[in-house]
Amino acid sequence: MSGWVICGAVLIALLALSLVRIGVVLTYDDQGLHIKARLGLFRLTLYPRGRKRRRTSSKQKHRKASGGKRVAPRPEKAKAGRRLAAAPAGSEKRTEPQAKIESAPDSSSGARPEPPGEKQSEVLSEQNTSQASAVRQDQKREARQAEPDRPRNGGLPLPLMELIDFGLSAAKETIARLQIDCLEVDYTIAGKRDPASAAIQYGVLCAGGGTLVALLENSFYRVRRREIRARVDFEGTEPLIWLSLALSLRVGQLIVLACRIGAAFYQRIRKQRQEDDEHGTKASDQ
Numbered sequence: 001m002s003g004w005v006i007c008g009a010v011l012i013a014l015l016a017l018s019l020v021r022i023g024v025v026l027t028y029d030d031q032g033l034h035i036k037a038r039l040g041l042f043r044l045t046l047y048p049r050g051r052k053r054r055r056t057s058s059k060q061k062h063r064k065a066s067g068g069k070r071v072a073p074r075p076e077k078a079k080a081g082r083r084l085a086a087a088p089a090g091s092e093k094r095t096e097p098q099a100k101i102e103s104a105p106d107s108s109s110g111a112r113p114e115p116p117g118e119k120q121s122e123v124l125s126e127q128n129t130s131q132a133s134a135v136r137q138d139q140k141r142e143a144r145q146a147e148p149d150r151p152r153n154g155g156l157p158l159p160l161m162e163l164i165d166f167g168l169s170a171a172k173e174t175i176a177r178l179q180i181d182c183l184e185v186d187y188t189i190a191g192k193r194d195p196a197s198a199a200i201q202y203g204v205l206c207a208g209g210g211t212l213v214a215l216l217e218n219s220f221y222r223v224r225r226r227e228i229r230a231r232v233d234f235e236g237t238e239p240l241i242w243l244s245l246a247l248s249l250r251v252g253q254l255i256v257l258a259c260r261i262g263a264a265f266y267q268r269i270r271k272q273r274q275e276d277d278e279h280g281t282k283a284s285d286q
Contacts, residue, residue: 018252023181028243038248158272166268170261175219177253181246183216183226190236198232205230 020040027034035047158166187205191198209228217223233240 018250018255020251021179021248022251022254023178023246023248025247026243026245028241030240038246158268162268162272166265170264173261174257177221177257178247178249179221180216180223181225181248182244183223183228183246184242184244185228186240186242187230188236188240189230189232190239191232191234192237195232195234198234202230202232 021038022040023038024046025036025038025043027036033047034045037044037046189198189201189205209230213223213226213228216226
């Protein structure tokens with residue numbers, strides 16, 4: 001009995017998780033663009049991120065503590081710098097490795113010559129390695145010539161145009177599943193400099209608003225709330241715009257969409273491989 005209860009609880013939890021909506025919220029105002037990610041009732045700011053504080057070095061902290069003035073070096077460091085400057089060029093202390101190298105006797109004069117047998121063996125080994133590398137290169141060249149000419153996609157699983165076509169179709173299918181939770185546009189036209197052109201621009205915006213709404217309703221899954229407002233400020237000198245757009249998608253819809261796109265991509269790759277194999281068999285027969 002407890003097993004059925006656990007299975008039922010897991011199914012209910014998965015069902016509740018599949019109904020959670022995830023999406024993104026875009027806002028544009030006089031302060032710039034703001035992007036937030038949405039997960040259920042939670043919001044996470046993606047852009048702009050908080051600026052990180054620059055780490056101040058110990059010298060900068062010391063200067064700030066001393067009122068911005070440079071502090072004179074310590075007397076010990078100053079004396080050491082004076083000693084190094086006053087010392088002659090050839091009076092540096094020799095380190096132990098340098099002294100050992102200098103004190104080591106020159107073995108070039110009394111060195112014993114290498115026997116001729118060792119030199120001959122080295123020459124033979126080098127010749128053998130060079131011959132082996134040449135043979136390998138010849139074998140690779142013959143194998144390349146023996147292979148049939150197959151269409152190369154530059155390392156891509158599909159040709160570039162097919163990838164672009166698949167990406168556009170996947171994007172179209174994804175947009176068809178998205179829901180616009182909120183679309184608010186508030187545009188204020190500045191008409192102080194040229195009131196006539198401001199009035200014409202207001203008429204164009206009012207006519208284009210209906211076309212935009214119809215296009216969004218046909219492209220997206222649903223538009224829950226929309227408000228597009230336009231006004232003319234005959235005393236303003238600069239236009240003002242405020243935009244808010246919220247897009248969302250259920251987790252279950254996202255999983256189903258990912259499975260469908262992945263299955264379609266696998267089918268295309270499989271079809272492309274079959275075509276490549278058929279092309280290779282025809283070329284080998286010829």
